[in-house]
Amino acid sequence: xxxxxxxxLQALVTLFVAVTIAFVLGRMSGKPAALILTEGATAQQIDExxxxxxxxxxxxxxxxxxxxxxxxxDFGVSYRNPGQSAIGIILERLPATTTLALLSFAxxxxxxxxxxxxxHITGSHTLRALFVWSGALRSSVPDFxxxxxxxxxxxxxxxxxxxxxxxxxxxxxxxxxxxxxAQFVLYVRLLDSALSEQTTAEYVRTxxxxxxxxxxxxxTEMLPNAFLPILTVAGLNLAGLLGGTxxxxxxxSWPGMGVALINAVSQRDFAVVQAGLLVVVLIxxxxxxxxxxxxxxxxxxxxxx
Amino acid sequence: MTDTVAMAQVGTAAPRRRRLSARQGRWLSTCGGLIxxxxxxxxxxxxxxxxxxxxxxxxxxxxxxxxxxxKHPLGTDVVGRDLLSRVAAGGQTTLLxxxxxxxxxxxxxxxxxxxAGFFGGWADNVxxxxxDVSLALPAVLLLIALSAIFxxxxxxxxxxxxxxxxxxxxxLARATALSLRSRDFVMAPRMLGxxxxxxxxxxxxxxxxxxxxxxAVTSIGSVILLQAGLDYxxxxxxxxxxxxxxxxxxxxxxxxxxxxxxxxxxxAIFLVVGGTTFFSQRFTAESTQPLRKVR
Numbered sequence: 225x226x227x228x229x230x231x232x233l234q235a236l237v238t239l240f241v242a243v244t245i246a247f248v249l250g251r252m253s254g255k256p257a258a259l260i261l262t263e264g265a266t267a268q269q270i271d272e273x274x275x276x277x278x279x280x281x282x283x284x285x286x287x288x289x290x291x292x293x294x295x296x297x298d299f300g301v302s303y304r305n306p307g308q309s310a311i312g313i314i315l316e317r318l319p320a321t322t323t324l325a326l327l328s329f330a331x332x333x334x335x336x337x338x339x340x341x342x343x344h345i346t347g348s349h350t351l352r353a354l355f356v357w358s359g360a361l362r363s364s365v366p367d368f369x370x371x372x373x374x375x376x377x378x379x380x381x382x383x384x385x386x387x388x389x390x391x392x393x394x395x396x397x398x399x400x401x402x403x404x405x406a407q408f409v410l411y412v413r414l415l416d417s418a419l420s421e422q423t424t425a426e427y428v429r430t431x432x433x434x435x436x437x438x439x440x441x442x443x444t445e446m447l448p449n450a451f452l453p454i455l456t457v458a459g460l461n462l463a464g465l466l467g468g469t470x471x472x473x474x475x476x477s478w479p480g481m482g483v484a485l486i487n488a489v490s491q492r493d494f495a496v497v498q499a500g501l502l503v504v505v506l507i508x509x510x511x512x513x514x515x516x517x518x519x520x521x522x523x524x525x526x527x528x529x
Numbered sequence: 530m531t532d533t534v535a536m537a538q539v540g541t542a543a544p545r546r547r548r549l550s551a552r553q554g555r556w557l558s559t560c561g562g563l564i565x566x567x568x569x570x571x572x573x574x575x576x577x578x579x580x581x582x583x584x585x586x587x588x589x590x591x592x593x594x595x596x597x598x599x600k601h602p603l604g605t606d607v608v609g610r611d612l613l614s615r616v617a618a619g620g621q622t623t624l625l626x627x628x629x630x631x632x633x634x635x636x637x638x639x640x641x642x643x644x645a646g647f648f649g650g651w652a653d654n655v656x657x658x659x660x661d662v663s664l665a666l667p668a669v670l671l672l673i674a675l676s677a678i679f680x681x682x683x684x685x686x687x688x689x690x691x692x693x694x695x696x697x698x699x700x701l702a703r704a705t706a707l708s709l710r711s712r713d714f715v716m717a718p719r720m721l722g723x724x725x726x727x728x729x730x731x732x733x734x735x736x737x738x739x740x741x742x743x744x745a746v747t748s749i750g751s752v753i754l755l756q757a758g759l760d761y762x763x764x765x766x767x768x769x770x771x772x773x774x775x776x777x778x779x780x781x782x783x784x785x786x787x788x789x790x791x792x793x794x795x796x797a798i799f800l801v802v803g804g805t806t807f808f809s810q811r812f813t814a815e816s817t818q819p820l821r822k823v824r
Contacts, residue, residue, distance in 0.1 A: 246674075253678040364803035366754050368761045368774070369795035372781050376792075380785055470669065471758050475781070486762055489677045497677040501670055508667070 235513045242505040246498050253494040255279040256303045299499040304491050310499035321480035325465035328400045332407025340415035344442045359409040371402040371475035388477045399476045418450035459515030463508045561807025575617035583618040592787045606790045607783045616793050619771035627752050631745050633691025638698020639741050646706025668693040676764050686765045698744050705737050747809040750802045773798050
């Protein structure tokens with residue numbers, strides 16, 4: 225139990241550091257009034273608004289107010305859309321990103337497990353070579369170009385699927401295919417080598433001796449053991465995907481958080497950038513804690529103490 | 530009896546991890562290296578070519594396909610700029626920035642790794658902490674935050690990627706230094722009164738450097754992918770200066786009108802990343818082996 229508490233405390237410290245860094249970066253970005261007001265504002269008006277927003281106060285006071293605000297879910301107001309709260313702009317886009325990330329992640333992982341198990345059950349060198357080579361090719365193509373190629377072929381060329389934005393279920397196909405293939409390639413390689421390592425293990429020999437069929441040994445004995453190392457990588461990847469399908473979102477003009485972040489950067493809207501970064505860090509930290517705890521739950525050899 | 534049957538089953542049904550034969554592997558690796566060298570030579574050649582011009586627009590000759598007009602061997606984009614020149618100019622920028630990033634990673638990682646491994650103790654602990662923090666910082670997010678403050682630039686990208694991707698260098702340098710520091714050839718000069726700096730420089734570094742070059746070569750592909758992705762997002766070099774990632778972004782807008790504009794820079798990235806990946810395969814098998822015996 226103490227491991228759980230320690231891990232959660234560690235996560236809280238990480239969050240606190242991230243929050244502080246975000247504050248420092250925010251102050252480095254300068255006072256926002258010049259961005260909020262229209263072009264013709266006088267220096268006095270700008271200074272007044274900065275004062276009203278609290279940007280002329282002592283820095284420690286600002287930091288305290290910022291922390292208190294965060295605890296109440298107040299991330300400040302967007303500099304560019306003064307009516308909207310910064311966190312609102314991000315949260316409104318979050319579901320599109322999480323759906324895309326979870327769907328692609330699940331499809332990539334499940335297909336990789338099926339493929340790797342199939343290679344080991346059939347013992348086919350051709351099948352493995354196929355996965356190895358297609359994997360090497362896919363990982364040499366950047367995600368954004370792979371996405372563009374898919375659009376060129378399936379949307380522009382064949383006209384089967386929509387190319388941009390979100391217009392219902394078919395819009396999921398191309399972005400999901402872009403991310404899922406990248407994930408698939410990674411997990412197939414890891415699982416294949418993890419499964420290969422198991423083949424000479426004693427417990428595998430024992431299982432054969434008990435008369436289990438080869439397929440059963442691979443699926444029920446080797447796979448659970450081979451899966452453990454994948455879990456760590458998969459957890460990190462899932463966290464990364466939830467926070468950052470940015471490039472793929474940009475390719476398909478997906479109405480997600482990544483596109484909102486990039487737009488905020490190009491508009492110098494640091495309040496929104498800050499809120500977005502903090503949401504991403506929060507997701508990242510939470511997923512990592514969950515994976516670590518899950519890991520010790522699944523593998524009793526990892527001591528909870 | 531059951532045992533032999535079972536073993537036979539293991540032998541035939543479960544494919545052994547079959548490594549490519551040494552000759553096959555070397556051949557693939559050479560091909561990969563050759564592709565990269567050819568792309569680099571081509572980039573240089575295009576810069577020397579009299580028709581080299583990546584910026585002049587010529588609406589009368591816009592959207593030419595490849596191999597149509599001898600003046601524009603790979604065609605032109607929607608405003609009539611020569612595509613061959615643009616891809617070559619973008620390649621120069623992309624590859625130079627990649628080299629700069631890998632160099633920063635190389636130096637930072639090697640120095641920190643050597644210090645951590647050679648001195649151990651609190652130096653090791655501090656550097657481990659720095660590593661943990663850097664690992665926890667997603668480079669893309671950091672670059673997004675800093676770009677929002679300072680505006681995107683090449684220098685910012687080099688610094689952010691340079692100071693966030695040195696861990697693989699540091700890990701290997703540390704492990705090597707750690708394994709060497711109590712060896713006789715390191716102890717002997719110490720007893721003769723050599724300073725730590727001298728021992729690291731003349732006795733440890735020569736063993737570490739070759740490995741660092743291997744790490745550098747293996748990391749090139751991923752650095753190009755990452756950097757091209759950031760250029761694509763508009764967080765790197767700003768237009769009109771071409772980069773491979775930026776050219777894909779530009780071309781994507783017009784992919785219905787002139788698909789070549791987006792395919793050519795993408796193909797260039799694919800060739801170089803694929804080439805370096807295959808080239809470095811020759812080393813990855815070696816570097817994961819236990820440390821070679823040092824004479």
